[in-house]
Amino acid sequence: MSEYEGIRAIVTGGASGIGLATVLDLRSRGARVAALDLKPADPQDISCDVSDQASVEDAVTRAAGELGGIDVVINNAGIGARGTIEDSPDADFRALFEVNVLGTVRVTRATLPWLRRSASPVVVNTCSIAAWTGLEQRAAYSTSKGAVQALTLAMATDHVKEGIRVNCVMPGTADTPWVQRLLASATDPAAERAALDARQPLGRLVSADEVAHAICYLASPRAGSTTGAVLAVDGGSHTLRPIPR
8 A cells, every 4th residue: 555545635836847746756656636836737737826815725625625635735836036135126025925935824824724634734845955055146035945944844833733744845956947947048058057067966956856756755644753854855065065076
């Protein structure tokens, strides 16, 4: 019997990148999964704008109805931005907080009634090493992800006595559509990709499947003692400093 047999999960930002990889991994492990996304890629996906309370409530209600409940919540929907505090307007900070931080709040809040009825309730938030590593031209993004990390620990503390586990995964630079778009906008995309790979201790970007695997571990009923965890999947970017060759 699969560890995820009978488990019902929702994944925000589930139509592409890390979210899609997570949806597919969870399903391969036996879970029933609803993918929520601003731009659904599959007719079975559920439209959801995490920056809008009504949209979140409608999407969660529909997902819970289709699945018969909710046991696992993967808060993966997020947006990024480039810039220092000098060239990032207040609007950029507000937009990132609306999606990355308050989106996580809205979705988790809306799912709490179902999580409280679950035998294996868990929330996993997609954070970033930007929360604890200074990255160039990522002021607003890093600020929002730092808030997600702090929020994860606060939520884990608030709900531990209810048996609801809350963890977050910290990807390094992942090979996702967003990163690919950034590379495509460079003057020399191939050279930019080579330089980006060279900056990683492993010599390559993190894959979406690798992050999804970590999310599935944190969400698994077999990880019942894992809560308040901050799990890096970054190829060593946060802790390793190999000498360049």
